[in-house]
Amino acid sequence: MERITEAPSQYRHLEKMTVRELLENMNREDQAVPIAVAAAIPQIEALVNAVVDKMQHGGRLFYIGAGTSGRLGVLDASECPPTFGVPEDLVIGLIAGGDRAIRHAIEAAEDSWTQAWEDMQAYDIDEGDAVVGIAASGTTPYVIGGLQDCRKHGIVTGCVTCNPGSPLAANADFPVEAVPGPEFVTGSTRLKAGTAQKLVLNMLSTSVMIRLGRVLDNKMVDMKLSNVKLVDRGAKMLVQNLDLPYEEAHSLLLKHGSVRKAMDAFSLAHNHSTGL
Template sequence: MSYTKITEQSSLHEDLDQLSTLELLQKMNEEDKKVANALTEVIPNIEKLVEALVERFDKGGRLFYIGAGTSGRLGILDASEIPPTFGMPHDRVIGIIAGGDGAIRKAVEFAEDNTLQAWKDLQDYDINTNDVLVGIAASGTTPYVLGGIADAKANGILTAGITNNPGAPLAQAADIPIAMNVGPEFVTGSTRMKSGTSQKLALNMISTAFMIRVGRVKGNKMVDMQLSNNKLVDRGTRYLVEALNIEYADAKKALKKYGSVREAIKGIK
């Protein structure tokens, strides 16, 4: 397979070790400005993925992310924020990283090189044809991710691939390729930078649009968020003040009584 491995191309900036701190920061910012434009190009395929997720939701369909290193950590980050933000059960959006949970904090040597392990990891969750699997790999060549995508497809599961090398094996293998060309990294090959940023933006778009489409947002408010600290209780109270035109104290009492913004609105209206 012939393709350009953009993620390994030399940085557009020379002699980084000779630059001042200000110059380094300005040049990094210059590169980061390119990321959002790269996302614009892949919105049609992100739309396809979100629509597929919505279609499967009422059948109990789940969203799985698999990845290694930075990509795996970003998938876990996105998945872990869905329950507190949207009040969804922890088992509806699931992130899995090569090497297991220990690899979230500390790299596990050669974990990403096992082509069979991703499917084994997915079996712990009884993944099935109602689910969608998204593989994340900046290079588009990570064996752990490619193996998981191949096995999922062989078992009739819809797949998507998030990569920063258009035409890479992951983009070719996935049913829905999301290939974002952000150009060479500021530090050559350091895909935790622009590639990672683009992946985070793509994941934000996927999961947020998905949750909105299945009714977990009312207007522009997180009406199902978990009220797990004082800040969120205050936020929920202010949502009720705005939605119901009531006093703050009354809104706080209602929130405590009903347990969520959504239920309070229903109960009072």
């Protein structure tokens, strides 16, 4: 396979650059990322459809990864409940080395071919679920081994990688290969590769949740009201949609706990439908 993520940087003697040169050159390289993601949209589409199919029938989405890739999976999974009001265990992010690895590097954690499957056993994973392996290099044993074990057990697999023709992609039913090219600092895949993976995961989880009905119009009507800003946002949605005074909308929202539930209650009380 071609290991583009390990290819030498196109820039030399970074230590001799001014701060402005460093920033401008990194920004120039970053512009390759959305182009690489755009080229992968057909692959992302196939993965989204596969995940939606599983989740519409009661399945869950698992992310498995190591290092930066694992942290990105954990981040995406952790943002789904507050954003879309889904249960905490609907999207699950697993990182090699466990939760401690989110903040600290765990030596050799990613080198186990069997640990990912063992980690998934704690969640009683089965063929109703979907698993997406995340690895910029496409060669991480923790992730490849996890997908191999999933496929042995009839579990749908996908992946997000930044090298073409990787072993990881070969073990995924729905591979996504977003290839933004060599890093500004040679091999530092937390840069362009990490950004590409973050964009793909944003697209994946957001598209899945929209298809599952967790967004109305363009609004997060199931978001958790976890702070003053979100309560205010929800109240303003109700003001706009129900033509209510702000204070009445605010009280209705707090009474029912979400924009969707408040809209449904208002619709029932006034015998008419609402829609954003």
